[in-house]
Structures are given as C-alpha cells and as structure tokens.
Amino acid sequence: MSRLSIITQNKAQATVEELYKDVERRISASPSGLCPVDMAASFLKMCHAQSCGKCVPCRIGLGTLEKLLDDVLDGNATLDTIELIRKTAEGIYYSADCAIGYEAARMVLKGIEGFRDDFVEHIEHGRCKCALNQPVPCVAQCPAGVDIPGYISLIEAGRNADAVRLIRKDNPLVAVCGLICEHPCEVRCRRSMMDASINIRGLKRYAVEHAGDVPVPKPLSPTGKKVAVIGGGPGGISAAYYLSLMGHAVTLFEAKKKLGGMLRYGIPSYRLPREILDKEIAELMSVGVEVKTETPVGENPSILDLKKDYDAVYIAIGAQTDKKIGIEGEDAKGVVSAVEMLRGIGDDEMPDFKDKDIIVIGGGNVAMDVARSSIRLGAKRVRIVYRRRQVDMTAMKEEVAGAIEEGCEVLELCSPLRIEKDEKGNVAALWVKPQIIGAYDRGRPKPCNSSKPEERLACDMVLVAIGQGIESRSFEKYGIPVKRGVIDALNWSGIKDIPGVFAGGDCVTGPATVIRAIAAGKVAAANIDEYLGFRHELKVDVDIPPIRLDDRLPCGRVNMKERNASERKNDFKLMECGMSEEEALQEARRCLRCDHFGYGIFKGGRVEKW
C-alpha cells in the first residue's frame, strides 16, 4: 500500500476533458440571434451538472431555477414567475457555499436584468423577441456582407479572378483587406465547432495574388447626377467606386497628397505595401472617379459650396487627429504622436531613429505599428508602455507577438506620469507609476496605483499612440451636427434634417476598422443612389461552383507565416508570407459551406445584388 500515488486520468475523465474543449469552441462559434432565455436555461443546466451536491442552494436551487425558466419558455409562467426566479436566484447567490452555485445564480440574475423583455414576451405571447438572424456566420459578421463561402468555393475551384470579382461586389478593396482586414468574419466561423475557424483573410489574399489582372466592371449608363465624396480613405474610395458604377459623376476630395487615408497614413507598408495599395486604388478610380488631392474641404471649398454644386455629398473624413495624453512635459522636443509619425511615413518622409531609445505609449494596433516602424527605422531600443496588462491590450494578439519578436519590450502596468526634459527641452525620460491590476470596472479589470515607487525610464523619444480624434470643426461651423466629437449621422448614413448630405466611417463611429469604413461607404452609396431617385442594382455574374458532398473531417487551420523577425525588422517590405497553393486549397476545402448546409439555404444564404 503506497502512502501517495500519482493521479492519472481514466478514460472517462479524459473524454470529458475533450468535451470541455469542444464546448468551449462551440460557444465561441454561437450564432447571433439565439433565444437568450433558452440559452440561459441551457447554461444553467450545465452549471447544475457541475454541482458537487453538498449544499442546498446549488444542489436543489439550480434545478428549481431550471424548472422555472422552462416554465417561462413553455408558456406555463406568469409575470410573477420572473419575480420568483429573481428571488430564488438571489437566495442562491447569497447563500451558495462556492462559486459553482453563486456564479450560476449570478448568470441568471444577469439575464433577468439584461433581457427581461424576452422573459415577458415568452410569458405573454409564447415566443421570443430574438431577431431571427442566424444565416451564414461569416457573412453575418462581415460588416460589408461579403459572400465568403462563395469566394472560398471559387478559390477551391481555382477560379481566383472570379473570387476577386465576387468580393468586389460588396468590398472593392480586396487586396487591401487580403492583407490587413481584422477579419471579424472568422470570429464565429462554424468550423470552430469542429476544429478552428477558416483562415478567411489569408484565402482572400491568396485569391488576389493568384487572380492576375481583374478588370473593374463597366459603370451603368450616366445618370447626370453629381456626387461629392469628401475623404479619400477606404470609406470614401468605396462610396466613390460604387456610386461611379451606378452611373453617377463622382468627385473625390482628398486633403493630402495621395489617396488612401489611414491605409497610407496610418498603416505601415510592411503590413500593406504601397505598390499594392497604389495599384488597387488606381484600378478602382479607373471607373471614372474625378480625384482632387490636396483639396481639403473646409473654407474653400466649404461643405456648403459642395452642397450647392453637387446633388449629394458624402462626408468620410475619418479620424485623423491625434489625442493628447495630457501629462506634464508633453511639449518636450521628441514627443511625437503616432498619427504625425505615420503620416510622414505615408508620404515617404522617413524619420531617422538611428540609435534612438524610444518609448511608445499605448496598447492598440497603432501603438504596435509605431513600435515596429521604430525598430525598422533603426531605433536601438523600443519599449511599449501600457497602463494595463499585456493580455488587456486591444491590439491583435499576433501584432503584439510580432512586435516582441522584433525586439520591442512591453512594459505592462506602467501609468505615464510626466515627461522629463533636458536643459534644451528635449525628452530625457518618461516617469511612470507602477500599477496593480484591480477590480472589474465595466467588464474590464481596472489598473490602480501600486505601492511601488515611481520609475524613471530614460529615453530619447516618446511616441504617443492613445487614439485618434475627428477634425470636424469646419463641418460643425456650417451646420453639420456633431455629438461627442463625432458627426451625428443616422444608421443609413443620412443626416437628420439635411437632405442630400451623408456621412459615415470613422468620422461617425470614432476610430474603427477598415472593413467598417468600407461597409459605411457601401451603405452610403446605396442610400445616395436612392436619394437621387434611382434603385440601381449592383451584381456580378459569377456562378458559384456546385457543392462538394465530401465528409468534413477535422483538419488543422493554415495560419499565416511571417518572414523571420531578424530579417523583416530591417526593412519596410511586406512581412507576412502568403499561402502556397496546396495550403490555400486545403484551407478552402475546410469551409463548411454554411450557405448550403444549415439555415443559409433557407434564408440569408446569399445576397446576389444590393
């Protein structure tokens, strides 16, 4: 008889562990629009199964709650039942001995608070208020509604040019998005229920790179209407492109030297090479857009002038100004905002960071962009200072990892206090207060001052990347409504009480993603067309290949590879490597074709025109 023994898993336990993983992935791929009461009841059932059974509230109470929720769902409840559920859940929350019980009860309480209307609807009308909106997950998640299963099947069939044409119907910036889209489409990919999401962005990039030249479609016959688009970023380019295809005469006003907006003046070329950007913009503008660069809309011309001279105006000025951090010494020489630095790089004015010791403040993608650009500009050391923990950074995980690989250091839990200047007014150091991660505030743990003393971080430059603002003054002055710093436009891009003027993208939502700006441009194009008295339909004559009936077996996801850190950190050339043909075909074959299998074949599976 041994006194101690090594604990080994039996087969049942090992299987259950696997099932936990399955459930985790499954939940991550939950379609949108499910009945929240049904989900709450189902979660509760799982929670109850986790109970050890020792304590009354958890062992019995969770089951009682389950029954009450089922009563609501089955039409056997009254409005008083909601109160009984609340009181019972509170009783469990207050008295359960461990988190298995009280956290389960808390989830129920959260539901009563968060979707009480759904409880009431079930009780009063025997049905759910949930929006019946669960077609193809990737398409539903893509703001522009690109036909993703459609183009993946075209890639699988080797028809890359058709794939590009199909994408362009809903998103004209195919090459750009192939490289830098944040791919919200992958988040709820149903394939996650099986193994992992499809690498959709990677496939898009592959299609573009293997499509050859894909001519843009011919515009419909001229309508005689004139539209002004203000701002040559992704949103403005998209609106101008679609409006031109519809036959309207579009003039695109851009304040800077070149088109592209944040694609050029925000995103470094190692992520989006300029020749690819230039080529795509030139192709799109070739549909007949009149482009006026270095023509800011402010005083001359003003928005009023454009309103007079054009039948409709779309404001897509983006979020281009920097935000100040508001600490002492911010005026020191060597304190540069991310916006300012990336703007210069956009116009090929490369600053010299040789042998500089640089600190970047911020934790978003832009912070990573300036940090990694600094490395490429020859900095001897780059430190990223962030108030919260590294895991709390809003930048994409791979961006953070890439920055670290290239030699950036992350100083987490450091709150900037002041910038120390030398006698010439140059940056000498950044003083920070060490933080301790603390209690949750609005769904996120909040950093608080720790008891450790302030620290001095000697450096030559401080790059501030804490967000962007909107330059809306010259619009506000002429009557365009501005609310909390952004233009107050409606969800269809119109502006209340100002017919003919539309706005969208970052200048309406605040800084967001490229694909959101593109989607806003598409929405604006449709509604401007409608406003001008037309209902042009944009479609593409690409037939989708027949469905493959093979079994879909688990298979690993092809991830994107990057050039070696030691090599890529020395230049601004594209750092990400594209998929090989065999990788792309294998990845495309992983697609579960939710347009054909499941709800997609019934409703919302394919939008052929808009």
Added chain:
Amino acid sequence: MVNLKINDIDVSVEEGTTILNAALKAGVSIPTLCFLKDINEIAACRVCVVEIKGKEKLVTACNNEVKEGMEIYTNSPKVRNTRKINVELILSQHDAHCATCVRSRNCSLQNLANDLDIIDQRFEKHFVKAAWPKNFPLIRDANKCIKCMRCIQVCDKIQDMHVWDVTNTGSRTTVDVSRGRMIKETDCTLCGQCITHCPTGALRERDDTDRVLDALADPEKITVVQVAPAVRAAWGESFGLPGEFATVKRLVSALRRMGMNYIFDTDFSADLTIMEEGSEFLKRLPEIKKSGKPMFTSCCPGWVRFIKSQYPGYVSRLSTAKSPQQMFGAIAKSYYADLLGVEPERIFCISVMPCVAKKHECALPNMNDAGAGQDVDVVLTTREIDRLIRAEHIIPQDLKEEEFDQPLGIGSGAGVIFGTTGGVMEAALRSAYYLVTGKNPDPDAFYAVRGMKGWKEAKFDIAGTEISVAVAHGLGNTRRLMEAIDRGEVKYDFVEIMACPGGCAGGGGQPIHEGCELAEERGGTLRKLDKESVIRFSHENPSVVKCYENYLQKPMSHRAHELLHTDHKAWLMPGESAE
C-alpha cells in the same frame, strides 16, 4: 452528361441534376417531406437522405447534385434507420390524431409514416401550448406543424406578403406570424396558399360545414346555394374522379342529395358583375384616360385585402362592383325572394368557393344590402363541400348529371372563365365591346390575356379607342405590377388582379395535391367550358337580361347601385387608416 449508379442501376443524367431527379430517372423513388420544387429546397426534414459510397455522412437528395462516378444507395441499412428515426422524431412532436384531422388520407406525413411501416412510437410525445383565434378564416394548429417552412416560403416567394416566419430558436423553434404580430393584426390577404402548400393539417380553413348542416336541419330556412366557376374544375379531385366525369352537373346532384333547396350558379352573378363592372369601366374611361390611372377589378377578396393594406392610395381605383359571390347573395335575398314570394330572412345563402378570403368577404359589415342579415350567410371551400359529400356518404361515382335550378342557374362562357387568370378581363372586354359598338366581337378576340404568365399586358381597339389592359395573378407578380404603376413606368386603363397563382382555379380553398400545381389544368377545363358554351357573352345571359328587365332596370341603375356595388372604404384592414 453525368454517369452514376443508384442502387447499382446505371443512370446517365445532365449535369446539375439533383440526386432526387436522377433517382427518378433510374426508377428509384426517394421519399421527401419538406421538399417543394423551386419553392422549398432547404433539406429540413432529412427524410430524403441517401448514402454515397465512401462517405460517412448521409446527404439529402432533394437539394444536392449528382457527380460523375457517384454510387448512391437509397435504402442501405444506414439510410433506412436514419430515415425512420427522423420521421419518428417528427411524429414525436406531431399531433397524430389522424382520425379527426381534415388532412387524413391526404397528409404527406401520414403517407410517409405508413410507407415506412412505422407502427410503434419509440419516442415520448411532446406538444406545445399555442393559442389561435378560432373564428379567423385561417386556422393554424401548432401541434400539427412539422416546421417544413413551406408556408413561409410560399408567402415570401410567391405571394411576397411575409406573413409567416420562423419564431424562437433551439428546441422551441417554430413557425408563427412574423414580426411578433397576432394573425388578426396582420395584412394577411387570406389567399390560403399557405394552406394548399402545407403537407399536414397544420394549416386549414375555418370549418363552417356545421353551420350548413344546421341550416339544412332548420325547416324555416330555405337553403340557396351558389357554386363558383372554379369549383367545378376541381371538386372531383378529392375523390379521384376524372375531370370529364366530375362535372358541375354531378356536383349539383350531390348538393341536391344533401337537401339543398335551390342550387344556382355563380356564373350567373359573374355575368351580372360584367354588366355592372363593364358599364362602370366605360363610364369611368374618360377620367381613366385623363388621370392615367387604371380601374382595377374587385372580384377577388384577397386582392381587395392586398390593395387596402399595401396600396391604400389606390383603393378608389377599384371597381365599386361587388364580387359575383356578393352580387349573388344580394340578388338571392331580394329579387329571388320576391320570385319565391318568401321573406328574405328565410333564405339561407350558402356559397361554395375555391377561396378562403371569401369567408372574410361575406362577413364584411357592409355586405348586407338586401336587408336580411348577411347577404351570403356562409362560405364553404371546395374542400369543405367535398368533406360534406363524404359526410353524407354520397357515392360520387354513382351521381347522375342534374341541372341547376332556375332562373339563377344560367351562366355564360364569359362567367365560367372568371375562375381563371385573365378570365374576368376577357369577359369584361367581350361585353364592353358590345356596349360600345352594339355588336358582338369574336369571343376569342381577347386571347392575349390568357395563359399562365404572371403579368400579362395587351392593347385592344374598341371603336377607335385604344384600351390598354394588364392582368396579374399571384401577389408577388401583383406587387411588381403595382410598383411599376406607382413609379409611372406603366400605364393601363383596366387591370385584373387575382391573388392566387392561376386565379381561382389555383385558389386557396381548392383540393390539395402534394407537390402538384393544378391551376393551369383546371383553368384549361374552364376555358374548354367557355368554348363549348352556347352563350359566350354576359350580356346575352337570358336570366341576366330578365333580371334587369324585371327588377334592376339597367346596369348602374339606382337599385343596381344599392344591391350590386359597395364602398371599399367602409371597412378597414388592420393598420389601414380611415380617410
């Protein structure tokens, strides 16, 4: 061509053929349930699953295409077991009290379960609570619904009304009225196409047969029944009778055996409608030409419900003429009561219609112009009259042909074609031509408005005046036409609309045949009856002529207005605002 094997039978089919159709070609039958060609190919029931050699998972035959070299098995052990399980699962949530179901003997689920020899149920039954207004002409039984989604698809794709939708998710997913509405609050046109495409008894018309039996049992009541044109082309289908045998005269015989006192033909009042509507059209023509806005027919109550809810601004463009059903009711309780020399209150007016919306129309608050309660007391659909024939144990095969009663039993060929798309327009044009020129046209001169095309248009010359007409059937087509009129893209003088595809022949009250659309065939029967008619013009119907001579004086007279015309704005659709 694609070559494959189905159950080891070699078959060669065109590329793009579904497994289902390829199997058919190989002489192999694959059962389906939710499948409805071109409308519902969503593979929801998973009954048509087949096994493809080399693949672990089964695939559905209805919506997947064959590939070169496939080896398909439609009855392998895996298929057999899976198919049976799926049908048993459906049955576990289906109220299979077949003995008391209107669709018994004509139910796709019942047939399937019988075919699969399911005699034991392994799964516990589970039903839901669901309320439905029992007095609404359209009845839904949630516990008979198998969520095939056909009703949603028909209402979306064919009728473009979107009354139904999927409600809830997960285990409680079901079909319900869309956008959280109650059925009575909706703009449902009561076309009944959801009923005729439902595979089970989940959707049906409100059963009014008991009210008819009560009237027959009441010695004080004189039962007067009218038979709509399209009923004669379909009533025999439920009994498997061939069209040439199931004549209207045999239906007359069946109605007489039930004990109906007087059996008349709606064709008579269809002719009356033409006299009123045709005269009205000619009267309104100068204004129509001036405004560029057409006059619309008003005989289809589904269409009237549609225009009132979807295009209320056009209601004044409807003809004020009542539908033939309502004209008949008003005449039966006035002119005919006089002829019989009885109090109109004693007359119980029954209408046999291919239509569900007629049940609503007869109960409109202003359809009581004869002054003896509702002009039409009760409407039975073709399906209900077939059920009554069964209930009376009348053997339809034994029926001999019998004549309608007189004088309201005479109808012209123009009246008969009211039951098919284009027929009202054609009948109206025949008489309008006569009213203008004093001469009859060739009765087939207006053939251009015939046929199954969803939206037809034609121009005719009547005494030097060009009349531009359009005909649409099915509400999806109707909406397209209305949008075009509204945008000023098209201009017509006279427009005929029928809510159901194919017109009344394809009406929502007609017998149901799984997977078959019979509107065209039934319409052909009506066209043939017209062709064979001695009288092909409404204005030549002797009973109509006599009715005007002895009672109404002339079309559009004061009395005609009282009895035969109506104010379409006197009642409101849900959500419609009074002017």
